[in-house]
Amino acid sequence: MAKSVLTPQAADFPRWYQDVVAKAEMADNGPVRGTMVIRPYGYSIWERMQREMDDRIKAAGAKNAYFPLFIPESYLTREAEHVEGFSPELAVVTHAGGKDLEEPVVVRPTSETVIGEFMAKWINSYRDLPLLLNQWANVVRWELRPRVFLRTSEFLWQEGHTAHATKKDAAEYAARIHRDAYEDFMVNILAMPVIRGRKTKAERFAGAINTLALEAMMRDGKALQMGTSHELGQNFANAFGIKYLSAEGQQETCWTASWGTSTRMIGGLIMTHGDDNGLRIPPPLAPIQALVMVVKDGDGVSEAARTLTDELLAAGVRAELDDRTDTAFGRRAVDAELKGIPIRIEVGPRDIAEGKVTLARRIAGGKEPVALGEATALVQRALDDDHQALYDEALAFRDAKTVDVTTIDEAREAAQTGFARIPWATLGVEGEKKLAEAAITVRCLVRPDGEIPESDDEEGAIAVVARAY
Amino acid sequence: MAKSVLTPQAADFPRWYQDVVAKAEMADNGPVRGTMVIRPYGYSIWERMQREMDDRIKAAGAKNAYFPLFIPESYLTREAEHVEGFSPELAVVTHAGGKDLEEPVVVRPTSETVIGEFMAKWINSYRDLPLLLNQWANVVRWELRPRVFLRTSEFLWQEGHTAHATKKDAAEYAARIHRDAYEDFMVNILAMPVIRGRKTKAERFAGAINTLALEAMMRDGKALQMGTSHELGQNFANAFGIKYLSAEGQQETCWTASWGTSTRMIGGLIMTHGDDNGLRIPPPLAPIQALVMVVKDGDGVSEAARTLTDELLAAGVRAELDDRTDTAFGRRAVDAELKGIPIRIEVGPRDIAEGKVTLARRIAGGKEPVALGEATALVQRALDDDHQALYDEALAFRDAKTVDVTTIDEAREAAQTGFARIPWATLGVEGEKKLAEAAITVRCLVRPDGEIPESDDEEGAIAVVARAY
Numbered sequence: 038m039a040k041s042v043l044t045p046q047a048a049d050f051p052r053w054y055q056d057v058v059a060k061a062e063m064a065d066n067g068p069v070r071g072t073m074v075i076r077p078y079g080y081s082i083w084e085r086m087q088r089e090m091d092d093r094i095k096a097a098g099a100k101n102a103y104f105p106l107f108i109p110e111s112y113l114t115r116e117a118e119h120v121e122g123f124s125p126e127l128a129v130v131t132h133a134g135g136k137d138l139e140e141p142v143v144v145r146p147t148s149e150t151v152i153g154e155f156m157a158k159w160i161n162s163y164r165d166l167p168l169l170l171n172q173w174a175n176v177v178r179w180e181l182r183p184r185v186f187l188r189t190s191e192f193l194w195q196e197g198h199t200a201h202a203t204k205k206d207a208a209e210y211a212a213r214i215h216r217d218a219y220e221d222f223m224v225n226i227l228a229m230p231v232i233r234g235r236k237t238k239a240e241r242f243a244g245a246i247n248t249l250a251l252e253a254m255m256r257d258g259k260a261l262q263m264g265t266s267h268e269l270g271q272n273f274a275n276a277f278g279i280k281y282l283s284a285e286g287q288q289e290t291c292w293t294a295s296w297g298t299s300t301r302m303i304g305g306l307i308m309t310h311g312d313d314n315g316l317r318i319p320p321p322l323a324p325i326q327a328l329v330m331v332v333k334d335g336d337g338v339s340e341a342a343r344t345l346t347d348e349l350l351a352a353g354v355r356a357e358l359d360d361r362t363d364t365a366f367g368r369r370a371v372d373a374e375l376k377g378i379p380i381r382i383e384v385g386p387r388d389i390a391e392g393k394v395t396l397a398r399r400i401a402g403g404k405e406p407v408a409l410g411e412a413t414a415l416v417q418r419a420l421d422d423d424h425q426a427l428y429d430e431a432l433a434f435r436d437a438k439t440v441d442v443t444t445i446d447e448a449r450e451a452a453q454t455g456f457a458r459i460p461w462a463t464l465g466v467e468g469e470k471k472l473a474e475a476a477i478t479v480r481c482l483v484r485p486d487g488e489i490p491e492s493d494d495e496e497g498a499i500a501v502v503a504r505a506y
Numbered sequence: 507m508a509k510s511v512l513t514p515q516a517a518d519f520p521r522w523y524q525d526v527v528a529k530a531e532m533a534d535n536g537p538v539r540g541t542m543v544i545r546p547y548g549y550s551i552w553e554r555m556q557r558e559m560d561d562r563i564k565a566a567g568a569k570n571a572y573f574p575l576f577i578p579e580s581y582l583t584r585e586a587e588h589v590e591g592f593s594p595e596l597a598v599v600t601h602a603g604g605k606d607l608e609e610p611v612v613v614r615p616t617s618e619t620v621i622g623e624f625m626a627k628w629i630n631s632y633r634d635l636p637l638l639l640n641q642w643a644n645v646v647r648w649e650l651r652p653r654v655f656l657r658t659s660e661f662l663w664q665e666g667h668t669a670h671a672t673k674k675d676a677a678e679y680a681a682r683i684h685r686d687a688y689e690d691f692m693v694n695i696l697a698m699p700v701i702r703g704r705k706t707k708a709e710r711f712a713g714a715i716n717t718l719a720l721e722a723m724m725r726d727g728k729a730l731q732m733g734t735s736h737e738l739g740q741n742f743a744n745a746f747g748i749k750y751l752s753a754e755g756q757q758e759t760c761w762t763a764s765w766g767t768s769t770r771m772i773g774g775l776i777m778t779h780g781d782d783n784g785l786r787i788p789p790p791l792a793p794i795q796a797l798v799m800v801v802k803d804g805d806g807v808s809e810a811a812r813t814l815t816d817e818l819l820a821a822g823v824r825a826e827l828d829d830r831t832d833t834a835f836g837r838r839a840v841d842a843e844l845k846g847i848p849i850r851i852e853v854g855p856r857d858i859a860e861g862k863v864t865l866a867r868r869i870a871g872g873k874e875p876v877a878l879g880e881a882t883a884l885v886q887r888a889l890d891d892d893h894q895a896l897y898d899e900a901l902a903f904r905d906a907k908t909v910d911v912t913t914i915d916e917a918r919e920a921a922q923t924g925f926a927r928i929p930w931a932t933l934g935v936e937g938e939k940k941l942a943e944a945a946i947t948v949r950c951l952v953r954p955d956g957e958i959p960e961s962d963d964e965e966g967a968i969a970v971v972a973r974a975y
Contacts, residue, residue, distance in 0.1 A: 065624065068581070069611050072574035074624055077639070080571045102549045105541035106644055106660050112537070125604050130613065133597040134648030142538050144599065144613070155534065155543055164832070170546070175575055175644065179603030191575050
């Protein structure tokens, strides 16, 4: 491959990220500070992520609905911690329809409040529970230090909101989404290893009694929170009057939960699998899995390339023909690498004369001539292997950069390059504050066996600490 | 069926509409004036509409992208007609992140301006054309007289935005989307007859040189605009500098087009097919096509119902089992009628003993016992017939309420109950103004053969006039 068009990761990781987002045509910055434009290639990846996540959410029994963008300011103030957490980030509409509004409305930063209001209307009896809702929407949180996909003033997400009869039901459902929808999606679609744990009190969602998180390691050793599920206790149910008549005829207060994943995951995908030549997109997610490239036209090359593309499509491979021979082949090949297309099949006159094509693999690396008649089967096998290879590579990278430590100083040191694991009994709330001074946070608490502790104080709980996005 | 729970259409059509939207659990009014909550049943219909429309848009070569919700106020003022048209409806954010903003930002009422800005960045040469973009998003237009789905301060839609090398290319693409995506979707999925025509100058989109519309007749004889495609000429290309280098090496200005359909179509669907018992959902759109209802449990009824449901699902029918026998059967049946589920299959102990079930058809009407073994095949046939029946009924209704007239007075008279067709040469701009005093508008201009005139002044053009939503 020719000289890279990207800043190398080792030289300047944030610059590499900016470069690859721009050169792979994933996104642009929007004209209003902190907003982004998701370009067609980036959006086609998001669409596939949405479809896969939506299938999992529906399989867990939740139904999609849509709630308004605008929320009365007074709703937010009903849950004290919630408004305190979100106030600094709110965008407020004060003028509409040619007039100043009597009550300003906020642009939703999240929808617990407005959905709480309607849960209270829709739930009457225990027969209406659980109420399992999900929404795909844009939300706004004004960002002082925006970074495309990772931290933007407007982002796209899904937010699930559920109401249950008991604390146990709410906790189980939040954990179920976390495992069966979120973790399953991240592993099997994004090819990303994730740590499932619980947030410390300091890191919880504003208004939650428990927050579960999925944390991934980026290639600069920093952590990225990929998704969260919150047990909201009865905080929002009390604030909005979400009650039900039990089978025994008693008025009871519901227990609610909420959970979300966003376009931020695209940033995580880029920073987990990308390399100095560009993106590497896991095959289940790739809009184009195999690009059939006409190197040079003539001698039946275009016809052979088209036939092969059709054969791949018929075999269920998302294949596309690139016959733009008015653009230099080298430039097209670099572009395909930048975009992380898993497989390129280069079709040229000399190869075709010998009944061959060249298979170039973005993930496994390397180029090799293969018989035209075997190309489709080889592509299918390569796509299967590539997904596992990406996952294994990311897992090995994370393991190599994760250290078990026993003191706060060691934790601070280790977090400069990766994750540190330290007993929560050693760290504690005070140690957490000390690390915060060095911009290091407790990403989550886990059990020694990798499962999620029942409480912050559970004996043996380990804190995973890191610098984070 | 028991006494209807809805206000009859003939008694009070707007009240019937409100009733059916509420009772079928389609939507609620949001807490901020003019906003709406789309409930899970309504949203499941919208999801299916999105999927079908999206497939057609992609088949026409457009790609999805996402542009920001917030637009700098200064963008809107760059196209004079555009800002004049939208100013009274804008919602403005003046305060964000705890501070007053230096430049207020508007919440997008439509995205021609911000997309124009990025088209100018992305288009360099004729090779980049046509640029065919589409976006699924929420938009905000402050409404003084809101009505759920039909006219809401926030609504969901798709907006296509395309840039072309020539006026002819732009016109042809706008017409192609109008016919191959929009009309095809409305006829084959919504089962709605639509009139394809061009808007008069008075009714055009703010900033367009030509607007094509699709107009449908509601069951109260009023018109509903279901979708529009606009030729924007070089108005936005000039305002935002959308230029390209031609094959001959000349700098040229692009020609742009835009086109949109929205959640308003759900209102159109309801008011086209609904009757005094509730909704009637065309089978291609119905989230549940066949509801298998356990009338009363016992004697293997539940097992038989479950087996039949599985058989229907295996045959590709969207079937659902209703075994909520703790709710009265009558109430469940009324609910299924309200929701417009095309087919109910009632399974009771006496029927099952005779190897039968009862087929109740929402669209064709009537109930009949059928052999259990034949039920699946009969359901499949019924679903096919139902779609055509709904379309035919709506077309016959529209034809019966459409009158050819030769004077403005006759047009005014006929528009009290339906559509009037009057030669544009007779009506003209002056006649259009007179009708406007009686709240009657020219919905569109058509040729005698039903095709779209090339210009407002084309000889023989007929104006279709009506009261409208």
